[in-house]
Amino acid sequence: MVMALKKKPVTGMKDMLPKEMEIRDYVIHLIKETYKAYGFSSMETPCVEHIENLCSKQGGDNEKLIFKILKRGEKLKIDEAKEEADLVDGGLRYDLTVPLARYYANHANELPSPFKAMQIGNVWRADRPQRGRFRQFMQCDIDILGEAGNLAEIELILATTAMLGKLNFKNFTVCINDRNILKAMAAYCGFKEEDYDEVFIVLDKMDKIGRDGVAAELIQMGYAKENVDTYLGLFDEVAPDVSGIRYLKEKLGDYLKSETADGMETIISSVEAAKEAEFGIRFDPTLVRGQSYYTGTIFEVTMDDFGGSVAGGGRYDKMIGKFTGQDTPACGFSIGFERIVMLLLENGYEVPGGRRKKAYLIEKKMPKEGMLKVLSLARADRENGYQTMIANMKKNKKFQKEQLEADGYTEIVDCYADSVDRL
Amino acid sequence: MVMALKKKPVTGMKDMLPKEMEIRDYVIHLIKETYKAYGFSSMETPCVEHIENLCSKQGGDNEKLIFKILKRGEKLKIDEAKEEADLVDGGLRYDLTVPLARYYANHANELPSPFKAMQIGNVWRADRPQRGRFRQFMQCDIDILGEAGNLAEIELILATTAMLGKLNFKNFTVCINDRNILKAMAAYCGFKEEDYDEVFIVLDKMDKIGRDGVAAELIQMGYAKENVDTYLGLFDEVAPDVSGIRYLKEKLGDYLKSETADGMETIISSVEAAKEAEFGIRFDPTLVRGQSYYTGTIFEVTMDDFGGSVAGGGRYDKMIGKFTGQDTPACGFSIGFERIVMLLLENGYEVPGGRRKKAYLIEKKMPKEGMLKVLSLARADRENGYQTMIANMKKNKKFQKEQLEADGYTEIVDCYADSVDRL
Known part of the structure; x- marks a missing residue:
């Protein structure tokens, strides 16, 4: 069946x-x-x-x-x-x-x-x-x-943003963080390693529920108020640029490896200096990114026109x-x-850079010689960079032409059997 | 687990x-x-x-x-x-x-x-x-x-062959037939309609088992020797061009609609006149093409370099x-x-038209200023149409360069920390 x-x-x-x-x-x-x-x-x-x-x-x-x-x-x-x-x-x-x-x-x-x-x-x-x-x-x-090395991050960010720039996207933002900064901040504030993932899932909601929402949720989950207060206080103090990274490097002491902080600084300043497109790069200590496979830097591109990210990545x-x-x-x-x-x-x-579009409409009773003439004209047009379409003329030629014009055909040539030699 | x-x-x-x-x-x-x-x-x-x-x-x-x-x-x-x-x-x-x-x-x-x-x-x-x-x-x-109309076949064949020509393929052949010619030839020779598919499967082996192989197989399957002889005789008489089509048009009489024969002739002569690439178009009455959904013209492209077809199609x-x-x-x-x-x-x-390829190899201890210099040089190269790669210099630089050269990098620039200002 x-x-x-x-x-x-x-x-x-x-x-x-x-x-x-x-x-x-x-x-x-x-x-x-x-x-x-x-x-x-x-x-x-x-x-x-x-x-x-x-x-x-x-x-x-x-x-x-x-x-x-x-x-x-x-x-x-x-x-x-x-x-x-x-x-x-x-x-x-x-x-x-x-x-x-x-x-x-x-x-x-x-x-x-x-x-x-x-x-x-x-x-x-x-x-x-x-x-x-x-x-x-x-x-x-x-x-x-x-x-x-950080050259990988720098080149990935430069290439991705160059591409977005070529599509005329402007004023987007690359947000960057490092899983190791996330962890160091949590450790500094007294959270235990086994709780990190749970804490980060709440932190990731910062842009939706806000600073106080995150605090309330963490306390409700049973985390010590003292730890939560230190944690959110830390976010308040960190500027979204290289100075924020330097601040954390000093503040977190041994919790944060200096190579992590220095690497992040190198990435941000290199991208700022060498970028092809118009955009900002921002250190965002609240950036989490869900995938469990990330081991170091994480980054994404946000755009004002669009809630949510249009690109994301990191080190694994x-x-x-x-x-x-x-x-x-x-x-x-x-x-x-x-x-x-x-x-x-x-x-x-x-x-x-689209091609110019040209259509030939052929009368039904066109003899073979006429057809050959049209085919050779179309061939010459294509050699001159045109997109060329040949179609049989329909009874409702007016509608046919409107359709072709809507489709971008700016030149439409009527080919009648008795006028081929004038084409 | x-x-x-x-x-x-x-x-x-x-x-x-x-x-x-x-x-x-x-x-x-x-x-x-x-x-x-x-x-x-x-x-x-x-x-x-x-x-x-x-x-x-x-x-x-x-x-x-x-x-x-x-x-x-x-x-x-x-x-x-x-x-x-x-x-x-x-x-x-x-x-x-x-x-x-x-x-x-x-x-x-x-x-x-x-x-x-x-x-x-x-x-x-x-x-x-x-x-x-x-x-x-x-x-x-x-x-x-x-x-x-046949304009469809003509444009499909012209476009496909133009594309093959742009890939430098030459001297290929477009073989064309029509399911209705296949059927008319079988009918003329006395085969019954319900046997057509079976007969065509055998005919399709012509290039593998030859004329006599096809004849022997058809007879072995129980088809009348007289029909088989007429059938294969017909293939012997048909030239692989428009004259073959004209011959069949006359010979098969009412078995073959004149519009089928005329259409085939129009396609062949139009393609020959308007083709962009160098190739031949051949009428091949033994061309079958397996798919059951074809209802009219069938065609394929064969190439001397390659046993079998590199393109195929038809009307459905x-x-x-x-x-x-x-x-x-x-x-x-x-x-x-x-x-x-x-x-x-x-x-x-x-x-x-591949891009020229240039690689910068950066010494490990390169300071940030040097890195920025290299990034800006690479950026300028890209603007000048280069494909540019930046990589950290490896211990075995000789091997690294050999790999890059094998990959088409014709210009390789060593970037040492103490010579950045001379780059």
Whole structure:
């Protein structure tokens, strides 16, 4: 029996219409060109990943959202299956970082060191469908593997912001922090190491519930008022720039390694000095970023036009070691491609440097010689940089022309059988 | 329990190394630019498609090769499941044509008519792994929907061959036939309509088992020797050009509609007159092409360097109607992207117009001022069109430089702490 066909895309995923695709194609090309100029090399992993790698506790909550792929052939034993794990051997990747770690573990010998990787690809998460969030979406990541120093952070931030600048985004802000500063501040204030993650989850709500909301929630959770007061007092005292870092370096004493503070200062001042685009970089001691795999610096890009971040990243020096047994320094920056495309669409962004568009409408009874004439004219136009379309003239030619004009065809040539020699 | 991590990609799929990605990125860009000049618009469907649409008997044998996706949440009832269909609700698309038909059915109001669509995307087939064939591979399709005339075939062939020409492919051949010519020849020779498919499967082996092989096999299958002799005699008499079509038009009489023969002649002579690239177009009455959905013209591109076709397509006027209830003329051409990339890699293809590459190697003890100097030099280089890489100098600088040179970095600048002002 043939089942009824469905016209809509699967739940939570999206058909891309030509207008959006034009912007997507342009942004992808711009990203590739910009990142290439910064020495990043394009690479790709399959969209399907081993289920073992996807469920290795490195993906946090994303592991609950995996689209899982059924085993095939004799390996699939439906009668004996007790749980999902018995039925599946693969899944669609939920990010590009876990597959990158596998890729690097598999190919390190064939890759330069440090390896500056650029990936643009779809990822899938079976999230509850909601406005503007889709179950298939594109991620664009750059990562530097094998570079322990701050040069990695500097180049990632310079490349990402240069790209945003080329899309005419201005006045955005790079916020930066370090997991080790987060920890040092918590330790200084008397929190225990096993409580850090819980404390940071509350701290992460600062922009939503405010300073007093964070204090109230921490006290309600049973943390000592004294510790909470010291903690929030500390945030009050720290300026969002290099002076704030210097202040913490002195104040926290042995709790904070001086190389952490100095590194952060180098990153901020280098980015400020060498940046291509117009933006600010701000030290933000309340920046947490959820992923548990971060081990050092963390950063994100916020934009006034948009609540929430449009790019995020950080250092994850322990992930590749899970594949190879040997830790490899790693740092990455991922832009929210879908958010950026959404902002461009909402702002009526026009793709620059588009071709001029010309259409030839051919009368139905056009003889072969006329057709050949039109084909050769169109060919010459293309050689001169035009985007050229040939179509049969419709009965409702007026409507046809309106459609073409709406689609950007500024020159439309009517080709009648009796006037070909005048074209 | 955390399962052991796997370094290799999943069976039959491939990690793309930077060298191959450079070619892939370039070819994709060239395809998009070329097809855009011919008036095709980029579009995309999700990689995941409704299982009902994938299993609708339009995909032929590909339907046996689907990667199926497990239902999620409460919809998944493992205990009650008796067969695969109870467990899955989606699958990875095995081609771009079935999703295009769904897309057009869903969005026809929002699309121009005719709609000239360009799609570049991955498809998945759980084929037996073999050399050079992968379970995830990229397809690049152009399709013209809503154009019943031969203009569709002409533009598809001109655009596809122009693109191959831009990749420096020469002396390839476009072979063209029409399902209606195939049928008319079989009917003329006395075969019954219900036997056509079986006869065509044997005919399709002509290039492998030869004329006599085809004859022997047909006779062995029980077809009348007289019919078989007439049939193969006919192929002997037909020249591979417009004269062959004219010959058949006369010979087959009422079995072949004159518009089919005339259309084929128009396509061949128009393509010959207007072609951009160097290639031949040949009428091939033995061309069959497997997919059952073709209703008219069928065509493919063969290349001397490569056994088998590098592109194929045809007219499928009945597919969209399966979604909408109303037939829409449709014609498409799909290039074998992976085969083309493989040929380019094997031929040592160099991507044209690459940037000059320059690397700065920074001594470990470089002070901040030196770092800023290098960053600003790199920035200036990028503005001048360089691809620029900054890396920390390694202990084995000689090896580091060799690696960079192998990677195309022709200028390498050593940056020592005590010589920054001389840079």
